[in-house]
Amino acid sequence: MAATDRLGSLRGQFLRWLLIPLVLLVALNAFSVYRNALDAADLAYDRSLLSSARALAERVEIVNGKVVANVPYVALDSFETDTLGRLYYKVTGVNGEFVSGYEDLPDLPKNVPRSEIYPALVHFFQADYQEQPVRIAALHQPVYDDQMRGIALIEVGETLDARRGLSRKILIDTLLRQAALVLAVALMVWVALRFVLAPIMQLRADVEAREPTDLSDFDPSVVHKEIRPLVSAMNGYMARLQTLINGQKRFIADASHQLRTPLTVLKTQAELALRENDPVAMRHIVESIATTTDATVHLANRLLTLARTGHGAATAEMEALSLNKLAHQVCLELALPAVRKQIDLALEADHEVPVMGQALLLHEMLSNLLDNAIRYTPAHGRILLSVFQQHGQAMIEMEDSGPGIAEAEREKVFEPFYRASGSSVMNPGGTGLGLCIVYDIVSLHGGDIALDDAQVPDDDPAQARGLRVSIRFPRLP
Known part of the structure; x- marks a missing residue:
């Protein structure tokens, strides 16, 4: 899969990374707001129930030794029904006897704690009445006269229709507000991204409008610091x-x-x-x-x-190679031209000299190096090729008894088609590419190459020239 398919749109990714956490946070906030609103609504409805119970308790008194509830007909009618739901009440005397209201209204359970919110002996609980869930406020009201005293129980119940309607309204309003907030944020972020990404879009347009031959620099100051x-x-x-x-x-x-x-x-x-x-x-x-x-x-x-060596070879994969074996193979391949000129060709190689590289190019490098030496070494001359390790690095040194290269020209001979002075006499058919190829291959492998005068043989002090080529490759990882 292409990288563009994996990454997708920068604007889309930014919106996703921003909006998905925002939606989760908004959902948590909506839940919290909804619960708080429900608690506030329950508190308001419970306060209303308590007010109704208190209003009813004010009409409860003892007459001739009995608890009675003087509730007018209009009050009874308002207790039975409400614009938002049904209301029920029940008055129980000091001895547990039924006094007034709905006798089958559920009694106060024993395990319901007293409400600490109000300065009254009131208990709130939920029960089912007439196949409907109801919320009931049970208020203990002291009653007394000259002959007796005690505590009557006034219960006022309300169906949950009004509460559920309010809960739904609160939920819908909360979700609508939060959704509007998310949409507003998404719209603002989208508009902001258009302005923020405008320089990048302009840079893209500039790149697309460029001519294939135009490789001039783009101005970094027109985009953001991060780009x-x-x-x-x-x-x-x-x-x-x-x-x-x-x-x-x-x-x-x-x-x-x-x-x-x-x-x-x-x-x-x-x-x-x-x-x-x-x-x-x-x-x-x-x-x-x-x-x-x-x-x-x-x-x-x-x-x-x-x-x-200059185009495409750098992309090939490096592998572990034996440099001494490559050198031995190249010496065998070029032994015949050396024999024809009666050149003393010698190879000194350690038992094992590992190097990371490309076999084809390293073979080409050694071939060019040795071929150049054979071409420029006069008959009956000598060539010594040494392959060894030094401080963990693969080393190549080659000395010949040819004319050498003047110190002023040693950097120039690595340029294509450059030929040192006097080289046309020793090798009229030369191309001026041998050392250039060697240099490019060595550089491709991360090594370095140096040219110097060959060491003067002890048996022939008159031979003061010759060329020594030293190549060093990087240490193995």
Whole structure:
């Protein structure tokens, strides 16, 4: 799955991370507000029940030794029904006898605690009456006269229709307010995001409007501080891309220039061969064509190697390799050209020299290094290739008895197509790419390379030149 599919929209992610916790918090707040509102409503309805019980208790008295309730008919009618629900009452005498009201109204349970909210002997409880849930206030009212005294029980019950209606209204109002709050926040965040992300959207438009050849920098100051490192990284990447493109252009120009000469020579030689009738002269021309073709193939191979090391090889995976085995293989492959020139080619290698790298490129590096040494070392000369470990690092040192390279030119020979002074005499068919390829491969592997004069042999003090190439690779992890 693409990264864009996994990440999605920045605006959408921000809204989700903001709104989902906000919705949870709003839900908790709505529940808390709802419970508080219900408690307040219950308190108000309980206070109303207590007021009704007190109003009824004021009409309870003792007459001729009996508890009576002087409740007018109008009062009875108001107790039986209410605009919001039904009200019921019951008066019980000091001895538990029924006095007035609804005799079957549930009695006060024994385990109901007294309410501490009001300065009265009142108990609130819920029960079922006439198949409806009711809330009942039971008030103990002292009654007395000259002959007796005691406590009567006045109960006033109310159906829960009004309370439930109020609860639903409170719940709906709370949810509507909280939902409106969430929608308002979402809208404000969405509008704010449009303004906040406007510079990024403008940057995107600028990138899309750019011409493919325009690799100039973007201005980091037009975006937020948090985005500026990204813009700076883009600018850095484009600078590296521009360097790569410039290198490609230079390489193509140099390669076309270098190939144009041998191809022109081949064409001329072919035209001469077509006009020549003498078989001997024809053979000489064909031999020249073969020689020129070999040089052109060698140049093309070097150019392809140089292109491979500079473009795409860096993405290949590194692996653990044995550098001494690679060196041994390369020496065997190039032993024949050394024998033809009667060059003393020697390899000194430790038993095991591990290195992290790419086998193909390291083989190419050693081949170019040794091939250059064979080409520039005169007949009966010597070449010593050493592979060893030093302080945990893989090392390569190669010494030859050739003309060497002047100190002023040792940095230039790593440039493509540059040839040191006097090299045309020792190797007329050279391309000036051998050390450039070696340098690129060493750099690709994180190593470094140095050129120096070869050590003067003890048996030949007159040989004061020669070249020593030293390569060091990074320590293994």
